Amino acid sequence: MATIEECRDALDRLAENLAQARPELRRAAVLDRSLSCHLTDLGLTFTGHLREGHLKEVRTVEGVPERRAEIALEMTGDDLVAMVDGRLPFARAWASGRVRIRASMLDVLRLRSLL
Template identity: 60%
Template sequence: MSTIEECRRALDRLSDTLARAGGDVRGAAALDRSLSCRVTDLDTTFLGRLQDGRIQQVRTVPGAPPERAEIRLTMTSDDLVALVDGELNFARAWSRGRIKLEAGFRDLLRLKSLL
């Protein structure tokens, strides 16, 4: 099981990757949306904002998110780290129920280029 700090570093790496991206990925990351990432095995949620092509204002809260974010991810700590490190394929993990992604229909269409 990965630690909260390892998950936080993974989210920081993901933010850096999004900021360096070009083309369709940059366009998808340019959304201005609230974001939550629930890490089930740590009973922790990371809250932040996808803004200007980065994940910003990240904070950690125990348990479930206190409010409903516009883009919501749910997964284990090891899956989060593996996903960001490129060791876990998002589409395969999502289709097998290891990762849950919830967002509005338009956001899902824009986010598909990130996946």
């Protein structure tokens, strides 16, 4: 099972990937959305804000936040790490239900292009 530190590191790497994306992908990253990633196995949620291709203001909260983010992800810590490492394709994880997303369809498609 992935640790909190490994999951936080995966989110940091995701933020780096967003910042270093190719120009055509960077357009997809230019969202201005609140983001949460609930890790079901750890019982905690990382919250932050996706802005200008960067994940900013990341905080860790116990359980599920009361206020829903504009892009809300739910998965295990292992799946988060595997997706960021490239071992688990986002589309496959989403289609199989390993990753749940609450967001507009346009945001889902943009996110898919980044992971």
